Amino acid sequence: MKNIIFLAVQGAGKGTFAKKLKEKYHYAHISTGDILRERAAVEDELGTKIKNMIDNGIFVPNDIIYEAIEYKITQPECEKGYILDGFPRNLEQAKGYDEILNKLGKELGVVINLTIPNELLKQRIIGRRICRDCGAIYNIYNDEFKPKVDGVCDKCGGKLYQREDDNEEAMNTRVKTYFEVTEPIIDYYKEKGVLKTVDSSSNPETVFKEIEKILESDDVNN
Ligand SMILES: [Zn+2]
Known part of the structure; x- marks a missing residue:
């Protein structure tokens, strides 16, 4: 399978898809x-x-x-493919990574840029509520993930709370910083012809199928 560089703003669901890829295709998940x-x-x-x-x-x-x-990446657990998460963090690292690949004669694979409309990201982050007792996660803006009773955990009856940095201001700062740092990498990989953008606003199964399609297709230049 193709190796993956995963780019996504926090809250776009990168962790969910990395986990699915790990389970289904035995990708190694690499964070710096x-x-x-x-x-x-x-x-x-x-x-x-x-x-x-x-x-x-x-x-x-x-x-x-x-x-x-x-x-x-030369260890046996990476033989079936790997996901780079949080690396490269800037343009210098992207170029450094190219040198590593050249030296090893390995292919870059594909860069998946997971995007999410700002409004939806806002809902996902600001609507998030967590159970103080069992850690279950809810979302008050999503009918599927809303608690049955406001502020109370379905599973254990514990009180739900909102994380301090799950507010609009903190979110906007995170998003701004992310794009400042990531934009040059996105452009760099776009020029190389290895960038694939995936909109993660549909349901997770649909998004995952789209990622699988990218991994199976040959239209990405290696
Ligand atoms: Zn609970």
């Missing part, structure tokens, strides 16, 4: 934080270096992130 922690656990020179940085809260430089990525 996870692989750095994983690499830090290997008792060699690089592992020790990364561990020291993480333990001391030092920002891990790109060349070390690249080494960790290179290590990870």
